[in-house]
Amino acid sequence: MNIIDRIRLVRKTLRLNQVEFARRMGLTQTHLSMIELEKSTLTEKNIKLICATFAIDEKWLRTGKGEMFGAASPYENELLEVFGKLTEDTQEFILDMARNLLKRQEGK
Numbered sequence: 001m002n003i004i005d006r007i008r009l010v011r012k013t014l015r016l017n018q019v020e021f022a023r024r025m026g027l028t029q030t031h032l033s034m035i036e037l038e039k040s041t042l043t044e045k046n047i048k049l050i051c052a053t054f055a056i057d058e059k060w061l062r063t064g065k066g067e068m069f070g071a072a073s074p075y076e077n078e079l080l081e082v083f084g085k086l087t088e089d090t091q092e093f094i095l096d097m098a099r100n101l102l103k104r105q106e107g108k
Contacts, residue, residue, distance in 0.1 A: 006061055025049045
């Protein structure tokens with residue numbers, strides 16, 4: 001199993017279609033499809049995005065060794081629990097805020 005197979009496995013394990021998986025990463029479905037078909041280069045940024053967005057262990061994604069899901073931060077489980085109880089509109093608002101905060105943190 002190569003890294004592309006593991007990306008598909010992550011998506012299927014999370015029960016996400018290409019549209020939703022790509023949306024959560026800030027990609028288009030077409031771009032994700034091209035990556036999965038190995039017609040587009042899988043970049044370091046894409047690997048980091050997958051790991052950060054879905055709490056995937058980077059070593060596992062790259063090599064297949066270890067566990068698929070990495071250790072959660074002390075706040076991650078609580079955040080996911082609370083986030084799941086919010087309305088869809090509120091979830092979208094929180095995601096927009098988080099993306100803006102991340103851009104600021106990265107100096108963009």
